[in-house]
Amino acid sequence: MLQFSKFVVVRAVLAIFTLVLVSFIVFSLMELVPGDCAERYLAFKSSQGSVITAADVQAERVRLGLDRPYIQRWGSWIINAFQGEYGDSCILRLNISQLLGEKFWLSLGLCLSALILAYAIAIPVGILAATSKNAFLNNGLRLVSYLGLALPNFLLALMIMLFSTVVFGDSLTGLFSKEFRDAEWSYARVMDFLGHVWLPIFILGWSATAFAIQTVRALMSDEIGKLYVTAAAARGVSGRRLLLRYPARHALSPIINSLGFDLNRIFNELPIVALILTLTEAGSLLIEALARSNDQQLAGAIIFLLTASIVGINFITDIILALTDPRVRRSIVG
Amino acid sequence: MTRLLDVENLTLQFDTDEGRITAVDNVSFTLEAGEVMGLVGESGSGKSVTAKSIMKLNPSNAIYSDKTKVTLHLDDGPVDIMSLQTSTDLKVIRGGAISMIFQEPMASFAPAITIGDQMVEQLQIHTDMNAKRAQEVSIEMLDRVGISDAGTRFKQYAFELSGGMRQRAMIAMALSTKPKLLIADEPTTALDVTIQAQVIDLMKDLVKDFGMGIVFITHDLGVIAQTADKVAVMYLGRLVEQGAVRDVIRNPAHPYTKGLIAALPQLDDLDVPLQAIPGDIPSPLERPPGCVFNTRCSAIVGDVCSSAIPSFSKITDSHQVACHLYDEGASK
Numbered sequence: 243m244l245q246f247s248k249f250v251v252v253r254a255v256l257a258i259f260t261l262v263l264v265s266f267i268v269f270s271l272m273e274l275v276p277g278d279c280a281e282r283y284l285a286f287k288s289s290q291g292s293v294i295t296a297a298d299v300q301a302e303r304v305r306l307g308l309d310r311p312y313i314q315r316w317g318s319w320i321i322n323a324f325q326g327e328y329g330d331s332c333i334l335r336l337n338i339s340q341l342l343g344e345k346f347w348l349s350l351g352l353c354l355s356a357l358i359l360a361y362a363i364a365i366p367v368g369i370l371a372a373t374s375k376n377a378f379l380n381n382g383l384r385l386v387s388y389l390g391l392a393l394p395n396f397l398l399a400l401m402i403m404l405f406s407t408v409v410f411g412d413s414l415t416g417l418f419s420k421e422f423r424d425a426e427w428s429y430a431r432v433m434d435f436l437g438h439v440w441l442p443i444f445i446l447g448w449s450a451t452a453f454a455i456q457t458v459r460a461l462m463s464d465e466i467g468k469l470y471v472t473a474a475a476a477r478g479v480s481g482r483r484l485l486l487r488y489p490a491r492h493a494l495s496p497i498i499n500s501l502g503f504d505l506n507r508i509f510n511e512l513p514i515v516a517l518i519l520t521l522t523e524a525g526s527l528l529i530e531a532l533a534r535s536n537d538q539q540l541a542g543a544i545i546f547l548l549t550a551s552i553v554g555i556n557f558i559t560d561i562i563l564a565l566t567d568p569r570v571r572r573s574i575v576g
Numbered sequence: 577m578t579r580l581l582d583v584e585n586l587t588l589q590f591d592t593d594e595g596r597i598t599a600v601d602n603v604s605f606t607l608e609a610g611e612v613m614g615l616v617g618e619s620g621s622g623k624s625v626t627a628k629s630i631m632k633l634n635p636s637n638a639i640y641s642d643k644t645k646v647t648l649h650l651d652d653g654p655v656d657i658m659s660l661q662t663s664t665d666l667k668v669i670r671g672g673a674i675s676m677i678f679q680e681p682m683a684s685f686a687p688a689i690t691i692g693d694q695m696v697e698q699l700q701i702h703t704d705m706n707a708k709r710a711q712e713v714s715i716e717m718l719d720r721v722g723i724s725d726a727g728t729r730f731k732q733y734a735f736e737l738s739g740g741m742r743q744r745a746m747i748a749m750a751l752s753t754k755p756k757l758l759i760a761d762e763p764t765t766a767l768d769v770t771i772q773a774q775v776i777d778l779m780k781d782l783v784k785d786f787g788m789g790i791v792f793i794t795h796d797l798g799v800i801a802q803t804a805d806k807v808a809v810m811y812l813g814r815l816v817e818q819g820a821v822r823d824v825i826r827n828p829a830h831p832y833t834k835g836l837i838a839a840l841p842q843l844d845d846l847d848v849p850l851q852a853i854p855g856d857i858p859s860p861l862e863r864p865p866g867c868v869f870n871t872r873c874s875a876i877v878g879d880v881c882s883s884a885i886p887s888f889s890k891i892t893d894s895h896q897v898a899c900h901l902y903d904e905g906a907s908k
Contacts, residue, residue, distance in 0.1 A: 473684035477698040478671035480663035568733050
């Protein structure tokens with residue numbers, strides 16, 4: 243138990259170290275973008291008709307603390323970032339935490355839900371596909387699966403929107419109806435949210451599910467062919483017990499291992515889906531920040547949060563693996 | 577001696593994409609209680625498939641012919657193995673009255689389940705012991721097969737044990753339900769030679785104590801000479817020679833058996849070159865007509881070898897061979 247706590251602490255320290263390292267890379271990349279926040283803002287001001295001099299830019303730099311050395315600025319940025327404080331957006335001049343508000347958590351929630359949906363479907367279906375000898379079922383699954391992999395999410399989103407607009411007269415876009423968009427959370431708002439949120443979760447989960455089914459099926463087929471399964475059958479273990487306690491139980495570890503990557507892949511697909519469904523979530527805000535306005539402060543904050551989520555998930559899956567797989571556990575506890 | 581197992585006309589084909597492959601062709605043998613039978617042959621000769629048929633463990637694309645009859649004689653009457661279908665019925669031949677140990681002790685334990693849990697599971701499937709009693713019996717068995725500190729090993733995983741220890745644990749698990757028949761599929765092949773001898777001694781001991789019959793599969797005639805009472809030689813799914821182990825090893829009759837014995841390295845005369853049997857075992861897709869060994873045989877009698885399947889002829893009362901050399905009226 244003591245050694246296990248030690249393992250958790252070591253992994254947590256490693257996770258934080260990873261995060262600091264990534265934050266340094268993110269911060270450096272932000273620095274490499276030509277120009278800085280002061281220039282960017284004043285350029286924006288000047289496009290609004292104000293006359294800006296070099297002295298104004300310098301004064302703005304001092305005001306923002308941009309005249310301090312690079313490492314020092316990174317230091318204060320990372321310390322604030324760990325406290326959930328990311329400074330002000332370069333262009334919008336609004337506090338980033340307030341700007342992001344619940345958007346980031348909504349985005350993360352969407353992606354996690356899609357991930358859960360994907361595996362909730364993929365695990366039983368994948369196991370069935372690996373064990374069933376029914377050619378019709380297998381070919382059907384393969385077809386649906388390839389369709390899921392081949393059909394881009396945005397196309398699916400567009401098709402569903404088109405369909406629902408024509409049939410229901412409602413485009414199903416957004417996460418909230420108009421009247422709830424800026425309202426306080428309430429029962430009605432939650433229900434309205436649930437009425438909208440299934441669509442992005444479904445669309446994001448679509449290709450993730452197809453991918454996950456293939457993974458689960460391949461892992462299961464692998465495990466089923468192993469000698470320990472035959473040996474268990476030779477000892478009289480049979481039926482569902484033989485399937486779940488032996489191959490399924492052992493196929494689980496690599497799946498747990500890949501959850502972090504899966505989440506990342508889903509998050510990558512979020513912005514384009516969000517754009518089409520006009521969701522105001524963090525992914526599209528990221529694209530906005532990076533592509534349109536070069537808002538490095540905002541982009542950095544979002545990338546930092548995203549990295550933190552993935553590092554967090556990986557930390558959790560490491561702990562779960564250590565709990566479920568004795569090979570991992572014994573390598574820690576000895 | 578009392579009869580334990582009758583295998584009659586065991587014929588087994590696999591339904592594959594390339595067509596039906598005959599893996600075992602009309603194999604018959606018997607085993608008495610307390611007797612050890614060695615099943616010998618090269619890889620691909622069908623010895624493992626034959627052994628697995630006794631537990632109906634072959635994959636679901638296996639098709640047994642109608643003539644196949646496998647009977648296990650238990651105290652409360654004979655069991656017709658081919659007619660067993662449901663998992664409840666199959667329990668008796670899977671871990672109940674028949675147990676099997678495999679070549680790779682590492683791979684035959686589930687990696688993420690403790691050895692103890694797997695042993696207790698088997699006992700609870702086959703007996704009405706409660707978990708506590710099953711644990712006591714398992715630890716006793718581990719102790720019986722010579723595993724030191726059995727209580728600790730019980731809680732360990734297969735990857736934490738040495739190779740010899742794992743095979744001992746496998747034997748302990750297989751014998752925990754006190755089976756009447758033990759099928760050992762190359763149980764010593766993956767072990768060091770010194771450990772091999774220990775495991776073989778252990779198995780011989782246990783046969784005496786438990787009065788079991790053993791089907792011992794191996795390609796190592798040396799192991800057979802030490803262990804078995806009788807031996808059956810398989811080639812490409814057919815039995816070519818069988819008999820008491822002394823007869824077969826001292827006076828091998830079939831050219832294939834002679835070849836196998838000549839191929840053994842001789843430690844007392846290291847200058848003698850090794851004699852390999854020429855050629856490779858043919859693919860089961862291209863089984864030669866007539867005697868299956870005719871493509872590699874050095875003692876062809878004539879056209880009969882590639883046209884007629886040889887039937888068994890008696891050499892002595894306890895020694896039979898299926899070869900045209902020994903046909904009635906054939907000149908030797």
